[in-house]
Amino acid sequence: MDFNLVIAGEAGQGLNTLNFVLSKILFKSGFHIYSTKNYESRVRGGHNFMKIRFGDEKITAPKDEQDILLALNKASIEIHQDYVKDDGIMIYNGESYEGELREKNQDKEIFSLEAALIAQDIGNGRVANTVFVGVLLKLLGMNLKIAEEVLDEYFRRAEDIKQMNIDALHKGYEKAEVAKRRFEMPEVTPRDNQILINGNQAIGMGAAVAGVQFYSAYPMTPATGVMNYLAKRQNDLGIVVEQAEDEIAAIMMALGGSYSGIRSMTGSSGGGFALMTEAVSFAGIAELPIVIVDVQRPGPATGLPTRTEQADLLFTINAGHGDFPKMVIAVKDAEDAFYQTFRAVNLAEKYQIPVILLSDQFLADAEVNVDAFDLEELENYNGFISDKEAKNITDYRRYAFSDDGVSPMAYPGQLEDDIVLIDSDEHDEHGHIIEDAETRVKMVDKRFDKIDKLIMEDLEEPEYVGPENIDYLLIGWGSTYGPLQEARELLEQDGHDVGLLTFSDVWPLPIEELEDKIDGPTSIIVENNGTAQFSRLISAETGIMINHELVKYNGRPFTAHEIYEAIQEEVID
Amino acid sequence: MVNPEIYEPNRETAWCPGCGDIPLRQCLAEVLAELELKPSQVTMFTGIGQAAKMPHYIKVNGFNGLHGRALPPAIGMRLANPEMKVIVESGDGDTYAEGGNHILHNIRRNPDIAHFVHNNQIYGLTKGQASPTSEETLTTSTQPNGITQRPFNPVKFAIAMGATFVARSFVGKKEHLKAMMKAAINHKGYALIDILQPCVSFNKINTYQWYMKRVYELGDDYNSTDYHDAIKKADEWGDNIPIGIIYKAEGVPIFRDRHPQIGDRVLVKEKKHPREFQALIDELK
Numbered sequence A: 001m002d003f004n005l006v007i008a009g010e011a012g013q014g015l016n017t018l019n020f021v022l023s024k025i026l027f028k029s030g031f032h033i034y035s036t037k038n039y040e041s042r043v044r045g046g047h048n049f050m051k052i053r054f055g056d057e058k059i060t061a062p063k064d065e066q067d068i069l070l071a072l073n074k075a076s077i078e079i080h081q082d083y084v085k086d087d088g089i090m091i092y093n094g095e096s097y098e099g100e101l102r103e104k105n106q107d108k109e110i111f112s113l114e115a116a117l118i119a120q121d122i123g124n125g126r127v128a129n130t131v132f133v134g135v136l137l138k139l140l141g142m143n144l145k146i147a148e149e150v151l152d153e154y155f156r157r158a159e160d161i162k163q164m165n166i167d168a169l170h171k172g173y174e175k176a177e178v179a180k181r182r183f184e185m186p187e188v189t190p191r192d193n194q195i196l197i198n199g200n201q202a203i204g205m206g207a208a209v210a211g212v213q214f215y216s217a218y219p220m221t222p223a224t225g226v227m228n229y230l231a232k233r234q235n236d237l238g239i240v241v242e243q244a245e246d247e248i249a250a251i252m253m254a255l256g257g258s259y260s261g262i263r264s265m266t267g268s269s270g271g272g273f274a275l276m277t278e279a280v281s282f283a284g285i286a287e288l289p290i291v292i293v294d295v296q297r298p299g300p301a302t303g304l305p306t307r308t309e310q311a312d313l314l315f316t317i318n319a320g321h322g323d324f325p326k327m328v329i330a331v332k333d334a335e336d337a338f339y340q341t342f343r344a345v346n347l348a349e350k351y352q353i354p355v356i357l358l359s360d361q362f363l364a365d366a367e368v369n370v371d372a373f374d375l376e377e378l379e380n381y382n383g384f385i386s387d388k389e390a391k392n393i394t395d396y397r398r399y400a401f402s403d404d405g406v407s408p409m410a411y412p413g414q415l416e417d418d419i420v421l422i423d424s425d426e427h428d429e430h431g432h433i434i435e436d437a438e439t440r441v442k443m444v445d446k447r448f449d450k451i452d453k454l455i456m457e458d459l460e461e462p463e464y465v466g467p468e469n470i471d472y473l474l475i476g477w478g479s480t481y482g483p484l485q486e487a488r489e490l491l492e493q494d495g496h497d498v499g500l501l502t503f504s505d506v507w508p509l510p511i512e513e514l515e516d517k518i519d520g521p522t523s524i525i526v527e528n529n530g531t532a533q534f535s536r537l538i539s540a541e542t543g544i545m546i547n548h549e550l551v552k553y554n555g556r557p558f559t560a561h562e563i564y565e566a567i568q569e570e571v572i573d
Numbered sequence B: 001m002v003n004p005e006i007y008e009p010n011r012e013t014a015w016c017p018g019c020g021d022i023p024l025r026q027c028l029a030e031v032l033a034e035l036e037l038k039p040s041q042v043t044m045f046t047g048i049g050q051a052a053k054m055p056h057y058i059k060v061n062g063f064n065g066l067h068g069r070a071l072p073p074a075i076g077m078r079l080a081n082p083e084m085k086v087i088v089e090s091g092d093g094d095t096y097a098e099g100g101n102h103i104l105h106n107i108r109r110n111p112d113i114a115h116f117v118h119n120n121q122i123y124g125l126t127k128g129q130a131s132p133t134s135e136e137t138l139t140t141s142t143q144p145n146g147i148t149q150r151p152f153n154p155v156k157f158a159i160a161m162g163a164t165f166v167a168r169s170f171v172g173k174k175e176h177l178k179a180m181m182k183a184a185i186n187h188k189g190y191a192l193i194d195i196l197q198p199c200v201s202f203n204k205i206n207t208y209q210w211y212m213k214r215v216y217e218l219g220d221d222y223n224s225t226d227y228h229d230a231i232k233k234a235d236e237w238g239d240n241i242p243i244g245i246i247y248k249a250e251g252v253p254i255f256r257d258r259h260p261q262i263g264d265r266v267l268v269k270e271k272k273h274p275r276e277f278q279a280l281i282d283e284l285k
């Protein structure tokens, strides 16, 4: 059982705070929660909204249909009224256009609240949003205890403002007495070992936990959240976050850190990543570990800055000139984002290669509850030679040929009497420039030997969910995972035998599981881009042709129902 | 004393006989030796170009990266390891054209880096196109009608931007160049030396003789801490070209000072364990 709430208004009206506070209250009360952000590329005005879906079971996707609309301005009602269920409720600020509204929404309850006036009475117009929180909690039949705790925590630095907010909370709660409609909430109890986190935070946290000591980047929505996460904590963590002058500098700084022996990372969105590609290629030949996160937004070029898309797949896989090994991992949800970032940092160091993490705006901003990450199981891979080994080295070869292509990596200063030389030109084992044909071939082969090893030891097959025998095989990658999971369940409830295969590792492309599952069922690929890029990748790599391609490229994420309905109409009927 | 030979400054190079890079390398080896540094204590970051091949011709830790991009990775190392001597070596095209944005912002950062620009007023490696510092009278294969832009004045630019150490020197004056290099390496902050370095193959205007006739050393009476005097000096070019420390400011905070959370820590010697980070998780409960 789940409930859906949409909060809508203009940029600058405090939607973010309202969303945060409400989500936190619901989360702390014990609900499973999934909130998504929908915002425009402007600082004030326009139309923004956030959806909070919550219930007593795990939620993996957003929903279009809403039980409650909380409208901070008139436009919000006009835009969202059609999505509010007939037995839903619309709460809005002021009474100016009752008649017209009532006519259009006969069955819905329209609850008008003079939040601004109430807030003024309390002494601060800015607490109006907290009045709404009070109203909502009353409608949901919840008490104010947890809400007070959350406000207490949120405003812990400003005692007077805190008190005003608590007053506003109570005022809203009282006001809602007169509302006719109430919602039956399922019984839930708070769960201790859960956290509320979004995709960008998960990547930032994954990086910190993996021991990343340097993150350099240039701001670009929606990747900036990763930088913000680490920057805010840099003093506590004793790490450095540097805002570079451009994306070229950002990745080159990180590569300088990496060469110096510290774990370094950078990130951007597609356009910024485009500027980094020469350096990706450089990391390939210089064999420098680096993790680059591309939090995708729709392109081409500047595209839709605050919207979502999965259209950088083929670009990232092909990023960089020349032949060289790299790895691309598409993260599936916040939990995956954390563990995959941790893994990416380790694999980059183990194989001395660039590893690209693909996320997107949808995942970056989606806030969900997950089990607290388990740090006990995590172990860092140390790709550097030990100081003891370093002592005995007199003829250090940074690019020494080896069986698996991985050469012993030292950092400058580690070798007492020798040096560490890396190079973007083709080079010999010592790192010196060469032009002879034979060494060139050996070096190219050496670099690709590393990828053979990676495929053998570390490549992860996609996750499969579903019964053994199926009529339909859903295929997805990255952030469509959540909506696809729910869509699969909906199809199963209708009596269909459906399996879901979701890829995290997309390059090199793991093909065993795919080849195993593809024969027999009707295959349907679901992608948040216009040209079904992953479908093309699969056919290029394996010759497999997927039966149906379901794509979406309007800048918005998939909902589960949308996938479910499209499959019913286009595939099953 | 350290013997300059440990830097192997006589390695075979792909530079043309007579190239100004050759004496420059010799000076550098002698300076590093005189500063009692071992090869493992120095790291050189370069871009691409004839000058940028330096780490292959002198034995120090070397990062021979991308065209124009020598400064950013040096910043990465500067944060990771405060103990390392960091030198950036690059050409005039590498630094002032492709790397323009980086020099601009690294002056603002004031990192503890010595930056030696081999200014031959031409692109050597790509066989003789104009560089940002080329004379307007030059014609080249790609500029048959002459240069389309006025020459860039790196010294004036750096002073105006607030660089804390700006010098000019000439490879034909070895003792002078060595003194400048030493001062730059010892300077706490970003130290730029624009080094006049003849390209005997492609620059037929700015030859050894041309520079020899024009350069003069700044005397003891020159006050390098006066900004306005420095700007005036920076404008001198043509018949008389001043060499020496043109501007210097002491006591300006360096880049690492602005990161008190790392202090003097040598980050590369720290190994973190995932379990140290439980607080990050608890914060989101």
Ligand SMILES: Cc1ncc(C[n+]2csc(CCOP(=O)(O)OP(=O)(O)O)c2C)c(N)n1
Binding pocket: B048, B049, B050, B051, B052, B067, B090, B091, B092, B093, B094, B095, B118, B120, B122, B123, B124, B125, B126, B131
């Ligand atoms: C991105 C990129 N653009 C262009 C080049 C080609 N290129 C190599 S060196 C160079 C110019 C070098 O001139 P300068 O920096 O003055 O150094 P010099 O060779 O004169 O020492 C150019 C344009 C390159 N390697 N990479």
Ligand code: SF4
Binding pocket: B014, B015, B016, B018, B019, B020, B021, B050, B120, B124, B125, B198, B199, B200, B201, B202
């Ligand atoms: S082309 Fe010019 S700069 Fe390059 S090695 Fe020859 S003389 Fe030196």
